[in-house]
Amino acid sequence: MSATSSTAQSLPTGDAASPAPVPVAEIDASARGPLLFLFVSAAIWLFIASIFGMIATLKFHAPGMLADCPLFTYGRVHPAAANALIYGFAMQAGLGVLIWVLAHLGRTHLHLLPAIGLGAKLWNIGVTLGVIGILCGDSTGYEWLEMPRYATVFLFVGYILIALGGVVTFHNRRVSQLNSSQWFALAALFWFPWIFASAEFLLVAHPVRGALQAAIGDWYANNLKNIWFGFTGLAVIFYFIPKLVERPLHSHYNSLFVFWTLALFGSWGGIPPGTPLPAWLPAMSTMGAVVTIVPILAVAVNMCRTLEGAGPKFRECRALKFFSFGAMAYVIAGIASAVTAFGDVSKITNFTWFIPAITQLFLYGFFAISMLGAVYYIVPRLLQVEFPKPNAICLTFLLTAFGILFYSVPLAIGGIKQGFALNDPNRAFLDVMQSTLLFFRISTLGDLLMLLASLVFLLNLFGLLVQVGRTAYSAAMAANTRTAEVTP
Amino acid sequence: MNSGPMTFLAAFFALALSWLGFVLAPQLQLGNQQQVENRDTASPYPVMRAGLARQGEQVYRANGCNYCHTEQVRYKGFGADVERGWGARNGFVQSVNEDYLYDRPVMLGSQRVGPDLANIGVRQTNENILLLHLYDPRLTMPGSIMPPYRYLFEKRKLMFGQKPSVDALPQSVAVPAGYEIIPTDDARALVAYLLSLRSDAPLFETPPLPGATNKPPAQATNAPTKAGAPFTAEQLTNLPPK
Numbered sequence: 001m002s003a004t005s006s007t008a009q010s011l012p013t014g015d016a017a018s019p020a021p022v023p024v025a026e027i028d029a030s031a032r033g034p035l036l037f038l039f040v041s042a043a044i045w046l047f048i049a050s051i052f053g054m055i056a057t058l059k060f061h062a063p064g065m066l067a068d069c070p071l072f073t074y075g076r077v078h079p080a081a082a083n084a085l086i087y088g089f090a091m092q093a094g095l096g097v098l099i100w101v102l103a104h105l106g107r108t109h110l111h112l113l114p115a116i117g118l119g120a121k122l123w124n125i126g127v128t129l130g131v132i133g134i135l136c137g138d139s140t141g142y143e144w145l146e147m148p149r150y151a152t153v154f155l156f157v158g159y160i161l162i163a164l165g166g167v168v169t170f171h172n173r174r175v176s177q178l179n180s181s182q183w184f185a186l187a188a189l190f191w192f193p194w195i196f197a198s199a200e201f202l203l204v205a206h207p208v209r210g211a212l213q214a215a216i217g218d219w220y221a222n223n224l225k226n227i228w229f230g231f232t233g234l235a236v237i238f239y240f241i242p243k244l245v246e247r248p249l250h251s252h253y254n255s256l257f258v259f260w261t262l263a264l265f266g267s268w269g270g271i272p273p274g275t276p277l278p279a280w281l282p283a284m285s286t287m288g289a290v291v292t293i294v295p296i297l298a299v300a301v302n303m304c305r306t307l308e309g310a311g312p313k314f315r316e317c318r319a320l321k322f323f324s325f326g327a328m329a330y331v332i333a334g335i336a337s338a339v340t341a342f343g344d345v346s347k348i349t350n351f352t353w354f355i356p357a358i359t360q361l362f363l364y365g366f367f368a369i370s371m372l373g374a375v376y377y378i379v380p381r382l383l384q385v386e387f388p389k390p391n392a393i394c395l396t397f398l399l400t401a402f403g404i405l406f407y408s409v410p411l412a413i414g415g416i417k418q419g420f421a422l423n424d425p426n427r428a429f430l431d432v433m434q435s436t437l438l439f440f441r442i443s444t445l446g447d448l449l450m451l452l453a454s455l456v457f458l459l460n461l462f463g464l465l466v467q468v469g470r471t472a473y474s475a476a477m478a479a480n481t482r483t484a485e486v487t488p
Numbered sequence: 489m490n491s492g493p494m495t496f497l498a499a500f501f502a503l504a505l506s507w508l509g510f511v512l513a514p515q516l517q518l519g520n521q522q523q524v525e526n527r528d529t530a531s532p533y534p535v536m537r538a539g540l541a542r543q544g545e546q547v548y549r550a551n552g553c554n555y556c557h558t559e560q561v562r563y564k565g566f567g568a569d570v571e572r573g574w575g576a577r578n579g580f581v582q583s584v585n586e587d588y589l590y591d592r593p594v595m596l597g598s599q600r601v602g603p604d605l606a607n608i609g610v611r612q613t614n615e616n617i618l619l620l621h622l623y624d625p626r627l628t629m630p631g632s633i634m635p636p637y638r639y640l641f642e643k644r645k646l647m648f649g650q651k652p653s654v655d656a657l658p659q660s661v662a663v664p665a666g667y668e669i670i671p672t673d674d675a676r677a678l679v680a681y682l683l684s685l686r687s688d689a690p691l692f693e694t695p696p697l698p699g700a701t702n703k704p705p706a707q708a709t710n711a712p713t714k715a716g717a718p719f720t721a722e723q724l725t726n727l728p729p730k
Contacts, residue, residue, distance in 0.1 A: 063625075063635040070639045075552020137550030141593040170492060178490050186492065187499035194503055198511055203593070210521055211585045212514050213594040219510045223503075263502035269510050274562035275596065276583035278517060284509065347566050351558060351600040422600065425571035429603050430631055437633065 021107030021174045025384075031100060031110040032382045034117040034165075038096035039375050040465070041124050043458045045088025046368070048131075050451040052081035057447045060440050071135045079146045080134045086144065086224075087155065088127045090363060091192075092120075093371040094232040095159075098185050099166040100378055101239050105182055106173025112165040119161025126154030142203050142213070144221045149204050156196060163189040180255035184235035187263060188228050195223045211276050215269075222270025222285075225362060226292070230262060233330065233367045234299065236374050237323050241306055244320045245313050250305035258295040258302070265291040272350045273343040289341035296334035303327040318393045322373025325401055329365030333358050336412075348423060353436065354415025357408045357443075364450065365404040372396060372457060379461065383468050392460045399453035407446025414439025518585055526689040533689040536590045537681070544681025547674045549593060551637070558597035559583075559606045559685065564697075569604065576607040576688035579696050587687035602634055609686040616658065616724040618679045619671050623657060628719075640675035644668050652726050660723045 022030075056078040058065055066072040103110045110116070130147030133139070139146040147155065166189050170182065199220035202208050208216065242249045249255060268288025271281050307324060314320055336358045340349045349355060376393050380386050387393060414436045421432040523532045537545065548554070561575040561582035569575055575582040583606055588594045612618060620627050623641050625634040645667055646652060652659050652668035663669050671679075690696060 059635055060633065063633055065635075067636045067638050070551070073551055073637070073639075074635055075555050076550075078555050079552055139550065139552065141549040141554060141595050143598060176490075178492075178495070183495045183498070186495045187502075190496060190499050191503060194507070198507065202511070207592055208515060208519060209589055210518065210591075211583075211588045211594055211596065212518055213588075213591075214596045215514050216511055219506075223506070227503075260498070260502075263499060264505065267502060267506035271510075274560075274566045276560050276585055276587065278514070278585075281510070281514060343566070350567075351598065353599075355598065423568045425568040429572065430629065433601065433633055434631060 019174055022109055024104070025381075027103050027107070027109060028378075028381045028384075030113070031103060034110075034113055034120055035096050035100060035378065035382055036465075037117065038092055038120050039379060040461055041120070042089045042093035042096065042371075042375075043454070043461050045084050045092065045127065046454040047451075047458050049081050049084035049089060050447070050454045052077050052084060054444075054447050054451050056081055057440075057444045060437060061444065070137065076135050076137065076139070079139055079143070080131050082144065083134060083146055084127070084131050085363065085368075087123075087130065087147070090229065090367055090371065091159075092123060092127075093375060094188075094229070094236075094367070095123075095162050095166075096120075097236050097371060097374040097378065098189065098232055099162065099169060100374075101181055101235060102166050102170045102173075102185055105179050105239065106170055106175060108169060108172050108174045110165065111168040111172055112161075115161045116165035119158040119163075119165070122154045122158030122161065124158075126151045126158055129154065140204050142199075142217045142220075144224060145199055145203060145217065149200075152196075152200055152204070156193065156200075159192060159196070163193070179239070180249065180252065180259065181235040181239040183256075183259050184231040184238065187259070188231035188235065191223065191227050191231070195220050195228075214275065215271055215277055215281055218271045218275075218285075219269055223267050225359070226262065226266040226270070229363065229367045230266060230330075230334075233326060233370050234258070236370050237303070237327050237330075240319065240323050240370075240374060240377065241303065241327070244323070245307060245310040247306065250302050254298050254302045258298050261295040261298075262292060265289075266295075272341070273346045274350060286341040286343070289338045293335055293338045296331055296338070299327065299334075300331045303331075318390070318397070319373045319377040321397050322369050322376070325397075326366045326370035326373070329361055329369070329404070333362035333366060337362070348419035349415060350419075352415040352419040352422070353411045353440065354419065357411035357415055360411075361404060361408040364400070365408065369397075369400050369404070372400060372453075375457075375461075379464060383464065385464065385468055385471075387460060388463050388467055389460070392456055396453050396456045396460065399449050399456060403446045403449030403453055405446070406449060407443045410439045410442040410446075414443075521585060521589060523589070524586060524691060527692065528690050533691065534587060534589050534687075537684050540677050540680040541684040542681075543673075544677035544679065544684075545592070547640075547678040548681055549595065551678075553605075554595035554597040556597075556599055556601035556634070557603070557605045558600055559604065560596045561604060561606050561687070572603070573611065574604040574607060576610045576686060577690060577694050577696075579690070579694045581694045582606075583687055584691065584693050586691055586693070605682065605685055606687050607685065609683045610688055613683065614724065615679050615683065617719065618682055619675060620657060620661060620719075620724075622675055622678065623669060623671075627661060637675070640672050640678065642670045642672055644670060654726055656726055658719075658724050659726055661719065 055066070055072055056074055059074045070076070099110060099116065126147070130151030133148040133151055134146050138148040140148060166185070170186060199216055202216050203213055207213060238249060238255060265288040269281065269285030270289070271277065271285040273282040273286065275282055339345055340355065340358070376387070376396070417439070418432060418436040421427050421435065523534065525531070526533045561569045563582055564570045564580045570582065587606070617628055621629065622637045624636045625632040641657070653670060656668040656670050657663060659668070
């Protein structure tokens with residue numbers, strides 16, 4: 001497993017055996033159709049998720065709002081927003097960026113295009129059915145797995161098709177040397193079908209007995225978060241940051257270590273202490289979570305060293321900000337959620353707003369923002385045009401970054417306060433809730449900023465597509481006129 | 489790690505380990521748990537819910553009540569769950585796996601925007617108060633931040649001189665003049681489910697604390713600091729006074 005020695009031996013022979021690398025522009029041209037479909041639908045889902053999230057938040061300002069309409073009750077619109085964000089935006093954009101990164105690192109065309117295209121369509125049908133199902137009351141009742149059974153079939157088949165395209169692309173790579181991004185990407189592609197099928201089978205198809213359902217639900221959510229989102233996000237960050245600052249990743253062994261420790265221990269549970277389950281389950285979970293602090297710090301070191309002295313690059317390169325913010329949020333959210341696994345901390349933070357604040361920091365501040373940066377980087381290359389308004393990219397970044405700060409910071413502080421108050425039996429429950437409302441209401445500002453960011457992102461993509469469409473149209477018209485002039 | 493199959497094997501190994509430990513092993517330990525005897529009364533526990541309460545469980549799931557209410561009481565000393573009167577066992581251990589044996593789905597919940605409901609059927613036994621609470625939470629709990637579930641009720645105009653139905657919400661409390669508010673089947677089912685939520689049976693795994701009486705704490709601290717229950721029994725019914 002020594003990377004240097006194997007590089008020295010395998011590179012010449014490998015390159016002689018495999019055909020010449022495909023030029024970058026050709027890779028992008030080959031991937032255009034399905035990737036654009038994935039990215040544009042992801043942007044639409046992000047906007048929908050933000051709208052639903054906004055409605056859910058407003059319930060804390062006016063509980064009676066839309067109370068006559070079952071579709072928009074908090075218990076439906078909140079999971080609908082979460083699912084639209086997770087499956088509609090995050091996983092969809094993540095899959096698109098992953099297969100693009102795999103094609104580029106392998107210097108080969110994107111393979112199995114029809115399968116990827118079909119998979120993307122099935123995935124979107126699945127998310128649409130799922131979100132509508134949740135709003136209509138068909139939710140399964142398990143967090144992050146709310147989508148009803150009829151929707152998950154589409155999701156599963158769609159995912160397999162897209163992932164197959166990614167794996168075949170990886171297999172046909174023309175550069176045999178592997179980059180750390182590729183390990184993360186492959187592991188993430190492989191991880192999801194297993195955890196998803198397990199959880200769906202044991203919770204929805206043939207539910208297990210008793211509180212074990214909660215253990216499986218927590219296991220699934222934790223794996224989806226730590227491994228799928230974690231690995232996909234790290235694959236993207238480890239690919240883009242070195243590329244944008246034009247120097248290799250600081251340490252190859254560091255990322256190897258991160259890969260192994262996160263895969264082994266990051267996947268353990270996520271079952272909070274105090275759950276009505278045998279005590280060894282939360283104990284093992286806590287142990288796994290505590291071990292992950294080390295790889296998370298390793299990511300921090302690796303990123304800091306890679307970015308060292310790259311200050312000027314931040315000014316000329318807009319995408320870099322997205323990835324650096326993402327790496328920072330990854331470290332903070334990762335350490336915070338590892339710390340909450342300790343019994344003494346969990347006693348305070350469990351069931352409070354602290355947990356959603358940190359989850360949102362991870363999902364939005366780390367994953368979604370990295371995907372936004374990646375899509376902003378990739379789409380102009382797919383279409384061979386620049387964004388009509390480059391400043392809108394900076395605007396997206398600022399809105400998203402401040403949105404996350406205004407969302408997570410007040411909620412985290414409010415959550416800790418709420419936790420201490422809840423553990424003081426002399427304070428009436430209602431008084432505690434009313435005192436945390438203030439923090440929640442401040443966080444609405446964050447929701448609003450993120451909603452604006454998703455709107456700017458969507459408009460930006462549409463603007464680019466319209467521009468490309470117009471150019472193609474006028475070119476076609478010009479060609480038409482020319483032939484018309486020639487024929488008589 | 490310079491080959492694809494190697495990477496795949498690494499991921500496979502790690503995931504298999506996690507799956508064996510967190511999915512398979514708990515199944516082997518508790519997957520075949522059966523009804524047990526209540527240590528005091530020797531009656532079987534838990535009992536499968538009656539039809540209406542089982543429908544109510546689905547109403548609870550469909551409307552996502554579990555996003556604000558937990559159904560688990562943590563053990564004594566871990567948070568103030570017991571001191572708040574949410575537990576109904578006079579022991580150190582509160583909620584256990586056995587309590588959820590017949591729940592489909594199990595909705596432990598992850599957020600306490602509202603109080604824990606694991607023993608709401610012990611704390612509140614009046615169906616009418618629960619219905620009123622669903623119709624407008626601020627009637628029964630001034631200052632509550634729970635949204636009203638008016639769509640679980642039907643608002644009907646009364647004919648001139650018509651008396652409100654016996655099923656309607658108490659005329660003296662909630663209702664604008666000339667109307668009656670009838671709970672739908674869903675509302676009744678949901679309330680039946682809430683009334684069925686009680687995990688108070690003493691079991692082998694929840695031994696009593698020495699010297700403690702077999703009763704939950706007399707005073708629950710869910711009520712707001714000032715007003716207590718604002719209704720008298722007469723106010724909660726449309727039946728003529730006896």
